[in-house]
Amino acid sequence: MNFTILVTAPKLAPAGAELLAQGGARVIYLADPDSAEEVERIMATEPVDAVISRTVRLSARAIAACPSLKVISKHGVGVSNIEVDAATARGIPVYVTPGANAQSVAEMTLGLMFAAARRIGWMDAELHAGRWSRAQDGVELHGKTLGLVGFGQVGQRVATVCLALGMEVMAFDPALAGGQCPVDGVRLMPSLAAMLPQVDVLSLHVPLNPHTRNLLGAAQFEAMRRGAMLVNTARGEVIDEPALVAALRSGQLRAAGLDTMAVEPLPAGSPLAALPNVVLTPHVGGSTPAALAGMASGAARNVLGWLQGAPVDPSACVNPQVFA
Known part of the structure; x- marks a missing residue:
């Protein structure tokens, strides 16, 4: 089965992009990495199965606008830009990539x-x-x-x-x-x-x-x-x-x-x-090539694991109550 995955950035490190390609995913990237409006528009008009979230806001409106959404992964560990409560209300797990950066x-x-x-x-x-x-x-x-x-x-x-x-x-x-x-x-x-x-x-x-x-x-x-x-x-x-x-x-x-x-x-x-x-410095502590590769591949594994029926370690999920 082919999946549609939205990456809320203009690109993803090759380590993650290659995993998504191997999983047969159709990947949509943002043109503007700071545009929450673009995120909402895509999620309202495309059959997005999963989101790999970078820094732009993933709002409750965007989550509600996408009935096909099944899983979210942060590209990193801080989820303050993601409306986790809105995802939880839909039973959507939100994963992170602990330790990658x-x-x-x-x-x-x-x-x-x-x-x-x-x-x-x-x-x-x-x-x-x-x-x-x-x-x-x-x-x-x-x-x-x-x-x-x-x-x-x-x-x-x-x-x-x-x-x-x-x-x-x-x-x-x-x-x-x-x-x-x-x-x-x-x-x-x-x-x-x-x-x-x-x-x-x-x-x-x-x-x-x-x-x-x-x-x-x-x-x-x-x-x-x-x-x-x-x-x-x-x-x-x-x-x-x-x-x-x-x-x-x-x-x-x-x-x-x-x-x-x-x-x-x-x-x-x-x-x-x-x-x-x-x-x-402009919020680049976790933005070395090595860290970006680790976060990208970790986020790709998070979403593909859930979509393919082989979820990763639940300790990487910030809202584990959805599993109940």
Whole structure:
């Protein structure tokens, strides 16, 4: 049986595209990767059996408009752009690709941490502008304390490297409350509030949901050590951005390294872009060729497995209640 699969992007890494071709699927790609309206139009007019969702919103309206829809897979792990409740109401499983981009995101986290600590972005811009500006006030991370908010696969990989650097590492993750720490040498903390006053670097590794939206605001920044640094490779909406800007301007936070912002693409005139103590990248932590191949092939296996009657591991489904 041939299936119609919508990829909400202009292309898919060859590793995933080849799997879909081998499965005999007809694949539809978006012309505009940011157009939720195009997604809704296609799903209202085409017999879409499955969606591989990239970053554009997959709305309840789009899901409702497509009576043939049977399964959704995120190309990654964050499903904040997918109306999961609408899918659940239809009995449609929503899968993710856990671990496929963990190494790439972990390495981006480390890169932003080093760049923020040593003011690499600012010095690079100065030299490109013809000025020999030597920042000699960089922070040596050895001996400093790293706090990880969320301790899944990305956080654990970051912890392993930072322990090797000679950093103290602590983590807070409600999913691990009362359990054994998965990385030797990391101290699990009972709460975010207990961890914040002890860290020199705070790194975020949580999904966006009602519990994590605006998780960090003025009160949390004030609770941190003056001169601490923040790294975010999770989701921009986890942070109250005006409070972050204020903390960076006042010196309460020394620096920040951000791969994700509350509004993307970053709007023209954003105060974040004007701050010399902020390192910015355009949400590409999980966008190396290796990670894209892993996510594409994982998403393809997710949808083909369901459509062909051989579902993948149910632990990769974010709404397992549909199986009941």
